[in-house]
Amino acid sequence: MEQLPLSEPVLLVLLSLAEQPRHGYSILKDVEQISGGRVVLSTGTLYGALQRLLGQGWIERQVENESSRDRRVYRLTSRGRRNLQSEVARMEQLTKLASLRIARSEV
Amino acid sequence: MEQLPLSEPVLLVLLSLAEQPRHGYSILKDVEQISGGRVVLSTGTLYGALQRLLGQGWIERQVENESSRDRRVYRLTSRGRRNLQSEVARMEQLTKLASLRIARSEV
DNA sequence: GGACGACATGTCGGACACTGACATATGGAG
DNA sequence: CTCCATATGTCAGTGTCCGACATGTCGTCC
Numbered sequence: 001m002e003q004l005p006l007s008e009p010v011l012l013v014l015l016s017l018a019e020q021p022r023h024g025y026s027i028l029k030d031v032e033q034i035s036g037g038r039v040v041l042s043t044g045t046l047y048g049a050l051q052r053l054l055g056q057g058w059i060e061r062q063v064e065n066e067s068s069r070d071r072r073v074y075r076l077t078s079r080g081r082r083n084l085q086s087e088v089a090r091m092e093q094l095t096k097l098a099s100l101r102i103a104r105s106e107v
Numbered sequence: 108m109e110q111l112p113l114s115e116p117v118l119l120v121l122l123s124l125a126e127q128p129r130h131g132y133s134i135l136k137d138v139e140q141i142s143g144g145r146v147v148l149s150t151g152t153l154y155g156a157l158q159r160l161l162g163q164g165w166i167e168r169q170v171e172n173e174s175s176r177d178r179r180v181y182r183l184t185s186r187g188r189r190n191l192q193s194e195v196a197r198m199e200q201l202t203k204l205a206s207l208r209i210a211r212s213e214v
Numbered sequence: 215g216g217a218c219g220a221c222a223t224g225t226c227g228g229a230c231a232c233t234g235a236c237a238t239a240t241g242g243a244g
Numbered sequence: 245c246t247c248c249a250t251a252t253g254t255c256a257g258t259g260t261c262c263g264a265c266a267t268g269t270c271g272t273c274c
Contacts, residue, residue, distance in 0.1 A: 088205045098195045101122045
């Protein structure tokens with residue numbers, strides 16, 4: 001029922017979780033790394049997005065056995081993975097269109 | 108000085124203008140067409156975006172000789188075209204990363 | 215000539231996401 | 245013991261998008 005498209009911050013959070021379950025701060029660092037340092041999420045953006053994604057059932061809390069630190073680990077749900085895939089498919093289509101339009105206009 | 112990324116509505120407006128100069132309503136119809144009917148801009152979104160893009164120097168008004176109808180035709184500036192190209196390059200990079208991450212997680 | 219729908223531009227309030235600043239607390243290194 | 249990285253969270257401000265409303269023209273059909 002939720003409509004795409006995703007914002008870049010949220011997309012990067014999901015891509016980070018697509019690789020493996022992570023906790024918030026780990027997502028923060030991973031996003032910075034995979035974006036080549038270009039995207040540095042503020043904690044407000046991150047934790048707000050996590051709450052929203054939880055509410056929509058795209059991600060879920062992972063239960064931990066014993067970790068000394070106060071970490072909250074999240075993982076993609078199958079629903080979240082499906083939605084992420086369709087979102088990426090949409091992006092690919094849009095990117096292809098964009099490349100065509102730009103190329104055509106340069107001739 | 109303006110930072111990317113662009114929202115999907117604005118990106119589609121720019122792609123529409125990348126092909127040829129258009130007036131507002133024409134952009135509206137073109138965006139609907141190139142997005143396969145998926146994106147239907149509200150006029151609030153469209154005219155707001157056009158004002159912003161004018162202010163940032165990404166697009167400019169085209170002077171008309173004589174058209175009966177009250178049309179305001181816009182075209183991309185060279186600055187706008189450069190920025191659009193770098194934005195599309197960014198999207199391609201992000202899309203590539205996304206495909207990799209998703210593919211890897213499916214194995 | 216009158217009605218109606220497509221064309222054409224615009225404003226405005228509400229909803230919502232992103233940002234930056236602030237707050238708090240723990241772990242490890244020196 | 246001090247400092248920094250780790251770790252999570254809130255909040256006010258800002259900007260964008262959307263839907264509704266407003267206004268007017270042009271062409272066509274009856």
